[in-house]
């Protein structure tokens with residue numbers, strides 16, 4: 407995919423549905439009694455992997471683009487899958503589903519693509535084993551494929567060493583099959599979509615400070631879910647409109663859950679002109695229209711408790727920082743190394759290839775912004791967020807940029823390049 411310098415971005419975009427919320431709508435809908443109707447579902451490859459896993463376990467799911475009907479069979483309605491469950495590239499599918507599988511009365515194996523088979527799974531195996539689950543890594547390397555022998559589980563109070571919604575959600579889901587109240591305490595608050603949606607489905611679940619608690623054997627009832635636009639997808643247009651001069655972009659119906667909105671807070675601290683046009687707080691997930699105008703940006707420090715609220719946006723924030731005046735420091739973000747690619751290494755390598763001045767650190771990077779960037783061949787390492795971040799970088803660069811494996815955007819945003827092109831005047 408070749409991208410060139412843009413002189414102005416204008417228009418309105420409705421970004422696809424939130425990936426985290428879409429996954430959960432299928433999982434919790436399958437475990438609920440009765441029909442769950444989902445609108446604005448993300449029909450990207452990751453969420454389609456979740457649908458296919460649940461179909462393999464006997465759940466009837468009708469998918470017509472962004473409209474999905476899930477015929478839930480209740481907490482104990484899943485059936486033994488015929489073969490290995492394939493999560494594709496999706497960490498959310500493997501980790502959340504493992505929590506559910508641990509409490510079933512059948513055994514299963516779950517795996518995924520080359521990237522998923524390198525991602526750390528001990529972080530879920532350890533707490534699940536503490537709950538009495540039988541789960542092990544078939545290659546004994548702490549990664550998928552994971553073999554799970556479902557059985558009855560014990561409630562635990564887990565002190566998680568990482569702020570990870572995938573770990574937290576995995577334990578809470580296993581906790582539904584436990585023998586008492588299961589609790590998870592995190593070092594910092596991670597996205598709370600599971601807590602909000604499980605509560606909406608009727609689970610007895612609560613949060614106090616850094617601790618989430620769930621009661622066992624909830625009776626979940628099928629619901630209607632309107633998935634908000636994914637702020638992680640909106641992030642690319644926010645950054646693009648800020649960088650390209652004379653731009654004005656309206657993003658419709660974006661999820662602004664406070665456990666996900668760190669990007670907006672950081673952009674504002676960098677001097678960004680972002681207006682929340684209309685806010686809707688009626689459903690379980692707050693959303694709003696966002697109006698973005700090009701801005702003169704300056705460097706900032708991104709660290710501490712805000713990191714989990716913008717973890718997926720750090721690659722594009724690094725691009726933004728390269729176009730800002732002064733230095734931006736990202737720290738406390740070692741998790742970047744275990745995402746779909748090592749995002750510290752890949753972001754640093756690609757930004758430096760475009761002429762930026764970026765130094766990688768153990769838990770982040772230091773970006774000395776303001777130097778003009780030029781085009782370069784960008785290797786995405788099959789990481790969708792790298793492809794989209796560098797498409798944004800290309801719009802402000804002086805010569806053409808070639809995104810080499812751009813097709814990986816299908817993971818979370820199949821129509822990304824069409825939407826981006828629609829804004830270029």
Ligand code: S3P
Pocket residue numbers: 425426427498569570571572573575596597717718741
């Ligand atoms: C997600 C949680 C985050 C995020 C991922 C989606 C989720 O991962 O990076 O893209 O849906 O729960 P971690 O839980 O590993 O931080």
